[in-house]
Amino acid sequence: MIGHGALVMLVAFAAGVGLLASLLGGLELVPGEIIGFDLFGPTDAWVRAHLGGILNAIMVIVVALALPAVGFGEAGARRIGFAIVATAWANTLFYWAALLSPNRALSFGDNRFGESNWIAVAGLAPALLFTVVVIVTFIAIARRAFARA
Known part of the structure; x- marks a missing residue:
């Protein structure tokens, strides 16, 4: 689990580079000179991919350390x-799908943000499934923790 948490964190760090490039309109490889380029996805989606990924990675690592207790x-x-790791990867897929789909992968069909596409469906379906799974999983963790207290 800790290995998966580390990999999810690395993907989140990549989203941090995307966030930087989105904010600057490119990357500064030499001080004072920004190499400009257009990057897919709105800046706010890069923020969510970066921070959401970090938080998912932390969730995986914390649960891994807490399970023995x-x-x-x-x-x-x-x-x-499995449930926690799969949730982190499903959420990671969702964040990146939100960067690439006009409707921000928030619905299977068109919404106020834009049209749906296959990327939206591919990002939203696992995220919705594992939203339910992670709720049930954390209920089980809480019950076990309180029973042992």
Whole structure:
């Protein structure tokens, strides 16, 4: 889990570079000289991809460290670990899909932000599924933690 958390964090760092380029309109490779280029996605979506990715990575790592203290058996810990890791990757996919889809991957169809496309559907479907999964997962973690207290 910690390895997946680290990889999700690296993707979030890449989104941070995208955020920088979005804000500057390019990248400054030599001090004082910005190499300008257009980058896909609005700046606010880059912010969400960067910060959301960092928070998802932290979630994975914190749960990985907390699982032994909560006392799940090996099978339970594996299920919890899978759910948390899959949620982080589903959310990462969603953030990047939001950068590439006119409707910000917020709905399967068109919405007030723009038209839908296959990228929106591919980003939204797993994010919605794992939203439910992670809620159930955190209920299980909370119940186990309070039962052990």
